[in-house]
Amino acid sequence: MIKSEIRKKYKTLRNKLSEIEVDDLSFQIANSVLKLPIWQYSYYHIFLTIEEKKEIITNYILSILSGKDKNIVVPKSDFSTGVMTNFLLTDNTTLKKNALDIPEPVDGIEVANHLIEVVFIPLLGFDKLGNRVGYGKGFYDKFLASCKPETIKIGLSFFEAEDSISEISTQDEKLDFCVTPKTIYTF
Numbered sequence: 001m002i003k004s005e006i007r008k009k010y011k012t013l014r015n016k017l018s019e020i021e022v023d024d025l026s027f028q029i030a031n032s033v034l035k036l037p038i039w040q041y042s043y044y045h046i047f048l049t050i051e052e053k054k055e056i057i058t059n060y061i062l063s064i065l066s067g068k069d070k071n072i073v074v075p076k077s078d079f080s081t082g083v084m085t086n087f088l089l090t091d092n093t094t095l096k097k098n099a100l101d102i103p104e105p106v107d108g109i110e111v112a113n114h115l116i117e118v119v120f121i122p123l124l125g126f127d128k129l130g131n132r133v134g135y136g137k138g139f140y141d142k143f144l145a146s147c148k149p150e151t152i153k154i155g156l157s158f159f160e161a162e163d164s165i166s167e168i169s170t171q172d173e174k175l176d177f178c179v180t181p182k183t184i185y186t187f
Ligand SMILES: Nc1nc2c(c(=O)[nH]1)N(C=O)[C@@H](CNc1ccc(C(=O)N[C@@H](CCC(=O)O)C(=O)O)cc1)CN2
Pocket: 047, 048, 049, 050, 053, 055, 075, 077, 084, 100, 102, 122, 134, 135, 137, 138, 139, 140
């Protein structure tokens, strides 16, 4: 399937979920994240949920990370450049929703990309080979390209894998894992 079709398909499927389903499925995803072999690291990058778009609620994973005393890093997006700057999330971080309803740190301690060891990635879709589709603005492609090659890339999705995504380019960064409510995919 081509990327534009995947975006449309999964936006529609997501919109059909009730708030309770979103919450329940997000909790199941967090429980499976606990089983991944990723807990020896320090710096974990994670997105903050756009609730209005029925994205996965990452609060459960945030609680796990904070319970394990990890450094939690969250992005702030510049839509004029397509670049995310990343900040440490602490008890003192003030979050404010941007124009697309993404909660973002107002300011704080910036974390250099080379320090980031694990990245949880929002998806619209993914395939059985670990290819991913996002909103198509290139934020994650650029960000992942600027991290260390060993950085662990974990997609999170409410839905299972497509057989294959066509028009994959060499700039597309593959996932190492994808976690859905039912399955842990290892690529
Ligand atoms: N929670 C969250 N944070 C994130 C992302 C994300 O997908 N989810 N990003 C992932 O890249 C980056 C920000 N990029 C984004 C790009 C597009 C849209 C988006 O909602 N696009 C809508 C159209 C928006 C509009 O113009 O009104 C869409 O394509 O439907 C959101 C975030 C970094 N932070």
